[in-house]
Ligand SMILES: Cc1cc2nc3c(=O)[nH]c(=O)nc-3n(C[C@H](O)[C@H](O)[C@H](O)COP(=O)(O)OP(=O)(O)OC[C@H]3O[C@@H](n4cnc5c(N)ncnc54)[C@H](O)[C@@H]3O)c2cc1C
């Protein structure tokens with residue numbers, strides 16, 4: 001370990017996007033490292049530790065594609081002390097960044113395969129990095145068909161509406177949205193994602209990898225549905241969110257049995273989770 005592993009780099013907020021219009025408060029922050037430093041190399045699925053000075057530090061998944069070298073993007077749901085303080089910040093304010101940490105989505109391993117991305121709410125944030133990477137014109141031909149099912153509580157809770165035209169227009173890509181309850185002028189699906197998989201996703205039991213991110217209950221029900229269809233546990237990829245402190249595999253705060261989620265995760269296949277103690 002280097003002596004400065006715990007020392008955050010200074011970054012400036014260059015844009016803040018209010019994503020949600022409901023009381024589920026989610027904002028996207030675009031950040032730039034100070035001193036004209038280029039964005040560090042990272043892989044989709046990795047996270048960073050962000051410091052709000054004088055308040056505290058918290059982990060957030062990187063939400064941009066590694067090919068975007070201009071800015072670092074995170075999307076943050078207001079839940080408590082650090083996230084509320086971050087939501088108060090605006091363009092020109094400074095934060096501290098450490099990372100990137102953790103393993104990554106196996107998008108390199110899954111070249112030539114079809115991919116399905118199923119997200120619930122803020123779970124779309126880390127997946128956005130993988131989606132943008134796979135749909136990048138320089139990478140698109142390396143993958144088969146891409147299907148997405150994005151679930152939100154209501155139309156006001158939808159994330160990244162500015163990305164949707166770009167995603168929808170990419171060749172061989174299908175994007176479906178669902179909300180929990182019917183509402184006027186909503187023309188897409190209604191219902192929880194696990195109940196829609198059979199009808200809305202063309203599922204195959206081989207040649208497709210399934211990426212699932214969202215609240216624990218959504219992940220559990222989607223995985224159960226996929227297993228029911230006959231998808232193999234090793235073809236299902238998900239992420240774990242444990243409380244974290246160091247992010248470096250040193251403090252032991254995030255361990256599940258012998259595994260540190262900050263270092264060995266946060267990305268795991270369902271097969272790997274089956275082999276771990278049920279402590280998550
Ligand atoms: C690897 C990783 C990636 C993450 N990526 C994102 C992201 O992209 N966007 C995002 O909005 N959030 C993300 N989170 C969750 C985020 O780190 C927490 O919401 C944040 O730490 C809360 O800090 P706080 O001080 O605002 O809340 P606190 O005041 O510490 O807690 C508020 C409430 O949230 C609960 N909570 C806090 N942290 C967690 C956690 N890790 N898991 C479950 N419950 C928790 C607490 O129990 C409490 O009920 C990620 C977490 C991890 C581990």
Ligand code: FES
Pocket residue numbers: 243244245246247248249250251252253254255260261262263
């Ligand atoms: S957060 Fe310290 S070991 Fe994982």
